[in-house]
Amino acid sequence: xxxxxxxxxxxxxxxxxxxxxxxxxxxxxxxxxxxxxxxxxxxxxxxxxxxxxxxxxxxxxxxxxxxxxxxxxxxxxxxxxxxxxxxxxxxxxxxxxxxxxxxxxxxxxxxxxxxxxxxxxxxxxxxxxxxxxxxxxxxxxxxxxxxxxxxxxxxxxxxxxxxxxxxxxxxxxxxxxxxxxxxxxxxxxxxxxxxxxxxxxxxxxxxxxxxxxxxxxxxxxxxxxxxxxxxxxxxxxxxxxxxxxxxxxxxxxxxxxxxxxxxxxxxxxxxxxxxxxxxxxxxxxxxxxxxxxxxxxxxxxxxxxxxxxxxxxxxxxxxxxxxxxxxxxxxxxxxxxxxxxxxxxxxxxxxxxxxxxxxxxxxxxxxxxxxxxxxxxxxxxxxxxxxxxxxxxxxxxxxxxxxxxxxxxxxxxxxxxxxxxxxxxxxxxxxxxxxxxxxxxxxxxxxxxxxxxxxxxxxxxxxxxxxxxxx
Amino acid sequence: xxxxxxxxxxxxxxxxxxxxxxxxxxxxxxxxxxxxxxxxxxxxxxxxxxxxxxxxxxxxxxxxxxxxxxxxxxxxxxxxxxxxxxxxxxxxxxxxxxxxxxxxxxxxxxxx
Numbered sequence: 296x297x298x299x300x301x302x303x304x305x306x307x308x309x310x311x312x313x314x315x316x317x318x319x320x321x322x323x324x325x326x327x328x329x330x331x332x333x334x335x336x337x338x339x340x341x342x343x344x345x346x347x348x349x350x351x352x353x354x355x356x357x358x359x360x361x362x363x364x365x366x367x368x369x370x371x372x373x374x375x376x377x378x379x380x381x382x383x384x385x386x387x388x389x390x391x392x393x394x395x396x397x398x399x400x401x402x403x404x405x406x407x408x409x410x411x412x413x414x415x416x417x418x419x420x421x422x423x424x425x426x427x428x429x430x431x432x433x434x435x436x437x438x439x440x441x442x443x444x445x446x447x448x449x450x451x452x453x454x455x456x457x458x459x460x461x462x463x464x465x466x467x468x469x470x471x472x473x474x475x476x477x478x479x480x481x482x483x484x485x486x487x488x489x490x491x492x493x494x495x496x497x498x499x500x501x502x503x504x505x506x507x508x509x510x511x512x513x514x515x516x517x518x519x520x521x522x523x524x525x526x527x528x529x530x531x532x533x534x535x536x537x538x539x540x541x542x543x544x545x546x547x548x549x550x551x552x553x554x555x556x557x558x559x560x561x562x563x564x565x566x567x568x569x570x571x572x573x574x575x576x577x578x579x580x581x582x583x584x585x586x587x588x589x590x591x592x593x594x595x596x597x598x599x600x601x602x603x604x605x606x607x608x609x610x611x612x613x614x615x616x617x618x619x620x621x622x623x624x625x626x627x628x629x630x631x632x633x634x635x636x637x638x639x640x641x642x643x644x645x646x647x648x649x650x651x652x653x654x655x656x657x658x659x660x661x662x663x664x665x666x667x668x669x670x671x672x673x674x675x676x677x678x679x680x681x682x683x684x685x686x687x688x689x690x691x692x693x694x695x696x697x698x699x700x701x702x703x704x705x706x707x708x709x710x711x712x713x714x715x716x717x718x719x720x721x722x723x724x725x726x727x728x729x730x731x732x733x734x735x736x737x738x739x740x741x742x743x744x745x746x747x748x749x750x751x752x753x754x755x756x757x758x759x760x761x762x763x764x765x766x
Numbered sequence: 767x768x769x770x771x772x773x774x775x776x777x778x779x780x781x782x783x784x785x786x787x788x789x790x791x792x793x794x795x796x797x798x799x800x801x802x803x804x805x806x807x808x809x810x811x812x813x814x815x816x817x818x819x820x821x822x823x824x825x826x827x828x829x830x831x832x833x834x835x836x837x838x839x840x841x842x843x844x845x846x847x848x849x850x851x852x853x854x855x856x857x858x859x860x861x862x863x864x865x866x867x868x869x870x871x872x873x874x875x876x877x878x
Contacts, residue, residue: 701817702815702817703816705815706791706813709798709802710794710802713801
């Protein structure tokens with residue numbers, strides 16, 4: 296695809312005006328592309344002319360070419376649609392071209408006037424946070440400027456400034472948020488998971504919730520003695536692993552937590568412990584922490600060993616400390632089952648052609664393992680069912696196809712119609728005769744060889760010759 | 767002035783199109799086709815009108831491709847008649863039959 300510089304060079308090389316189609320042929324691109332590029336160059340006063348007479352390079356254009364400068368992309372180069380603006384603001388925000396291309400690809404399939412979508416797309420494409428924030432703010436500005444003022448604040452509200460957010464409670468501040476988000480009691484702890492339940496409806500602040508979870512896991516997040524944040528951050532990261540994925544942390548949450556930890560890093564973090572009820576207790580200096588392992592109470596239940604004996608199944612009490620011997624041998628020979636190593640899963644003796652059971656070298660009956668055969672039969676029946684289903688489906692498809700109108704059926708139907716029409720005899724309309732006296736209409740008698748007939752009304756008798764005109 | 771290659775291609779495509787039509791309409795049975803032709807009912811027209819919308823679209827596209835190559839409905843119909851000697855005497859013997867067939871084909875092509 297040709298660029299503005301290439302068009303400018305092409306115009307510079309030719310003497311006299313050139314028309315767009317000639318330029319397109321020379322640069323091996325489409326007329327539309329050339330028209331768009333020429334339009335942009337004309338707005339920058341680098342070319343002049345018109346479509347009828349042709350285009351030529353201006354002195355400003357020659358100057359740029361001779362200086363070896365590239366033509367900068369300006370706002371005039373950007374289309375008026377949301378996607379073009381989105382790309383342009385991505386460039387302005389300093390995002391990488393790959394990120395811009397990927398984000399644009401996602402963005403064009405979403406609601407392009409929704410800030411939530413913008414944030415989602417940029418988060419999904421992993422645009423770095425610095426350029427992402429700048430990009431979002433630029434695009435928000437564009438959306439605000441193209442929205443009527445009365446609904447501008449409602450649709451695209453400006454985000455609160457960081458100063459406004461950090462005004463602490465109790466100082467009579469008029470900021471948007473009186474308490475930093477991380478300091479609100481919004482969280483509860485269930486098991487080892489932290490859940491956000493809403494505005495001041497929880498039991499802990501996020502930091503407290505982290506400490507509770509960490510204490511439960513045996514790792515209290517606290518700053519190292521040298522005051523560095525590394526240890527605290529490590530503990531914090533460890534504690535984060537146990538948070539619920541259903542309530543993802545926002546960047547603001549993380550910043551709040553880090554700020555809180557920074558504020559506390561100067562002073563020794565108060566060590567503490569959580570009791571069985573989940574309550575936090577601070578440890579005083581010098582107060583020892585005694586870890587006790589609760590001894591397991593000995594089981595009062597008895598251990599029973601179930602044995603298979605010739606008399607049947609019996610349960611015996613197991614003496615503590617004595618071994619439990621698992622006897623894999625079959626029951627003694629005086630039971631009904633023969634003493635072979637055959638597992639009881641195969642009760643199918645092999646019968647010879649003479650009708651007697653087949654025995655091995657030791658004289659024991661041979662049992663057949665018919666499990667593979669059963670599997671094979673099962674497989675076959677599955678296959679048969681699948682084949683039948685396929686045949687049924689094909690039959691249905693054939694029926695549908697036969698019932699759909701096609702040209703052949705139309706030809707057949709037309710031919711049948713003609714044949715039917717030909718076979719039908721013309722409808723018989725009985726000849727009516729009129730009595731000369733009373734003008735009553737009557738039909739001829741059906742009997743053959745009639746000679747006279749009477750009018751049904753006036754009973755005038757008419758001969759065959761009078762009616763038909765012949766004998 | 768068309769080249770020899772173009773004329774050959776046109777001739778070949780005409781024969782191919784006629785063969786396809788013949789193959790399709792023969793499925794209805796020669797006896798039925800004869801009945802239709804004898805009664806002056808357009809065989810090709812009836813077939814085209816009876817096709818499903820999908821088939822119609824495909825046939826229309828194929829016909830329009832032929833037309834863009836310079837092959838007319840008359841040429842195809844004449845080739846169909848030549849390839850079906852059983853119907854040829856009836857179709858050519860009936861006055862106005864060929865004209866009616868061509869008219870039906872053209873109407874089919876103009877449908878949207």
